[in-house]
Amino acid sequence: MPNFSNSIIYKINGNGLCYIGSTTEPIKKRLRRHLQYIKDRRYCSSSKVLSDPNHTIELIEKVQCENNSELTDREYYWYSNIPNCNDVSPKQQPYNQYEKYIKNNEVQRQKYLERTRKYRAAKKDDWANKEHLAEYNRQYREANREKNNETKRKWREAKKAEHSSHARLGA
Secondary structure, three states: OOOHHHEEEEEEEEOOEEEEEEEOOOHHHHHHHHHHHHHOOOOOOOHHHHOOOOOEEEEEEEEOOOOHHHHHHHHHHHHHHOOOOOOOOHHHOOHHHHHHHHHHHHHHHHHHHHHHHHHHHHHHHHHHOHHHHHHHHHHHHHHOHHHHHHHHHHHHHHHHHHHHHHHHHHO
16 A cells, blocks of 8 residues: 555646646656656546656645545645646546445455465365375275276377377378
8 A cells, every 4th residue: 555644746737738646656756657658558647748848747745644535635626726737637536436446355355364264274184184185086086087097098099190190291
């Protein structure tokens, strides 16, 4: 998870427009990611501004917040108070849905880990007992002997036919 205690609000100027953004990364690293999105031809709401080769980026504000929602609220404040900004409002982006997804995903992850722990605890004795595994494998081989022999026979015939067809082609 990002550390929101050292977040920043930044502004990119270019083509008579500006783009307001927020990040928890260093500002230069965030600018490189904007430029990489454009290079990779992925959608980036800052692309009109960054198409100016003389674009500039500046720090507007350092923000200490608890989560992405608070950071987005602060970004929206600047977006609302500076003219000629982003085509897309920060409030239109699904940040809150993303946070809900992350929280739900974490709940699902914890449930999965708990199920895995219970399963492993139940099977621990079986896995540790090599004699038990050897007996299980022996019973499986006996129960499926004819099926396994038939599979092996078909495989050998297929290889034999493949070999003979290669031999004819080479002759």
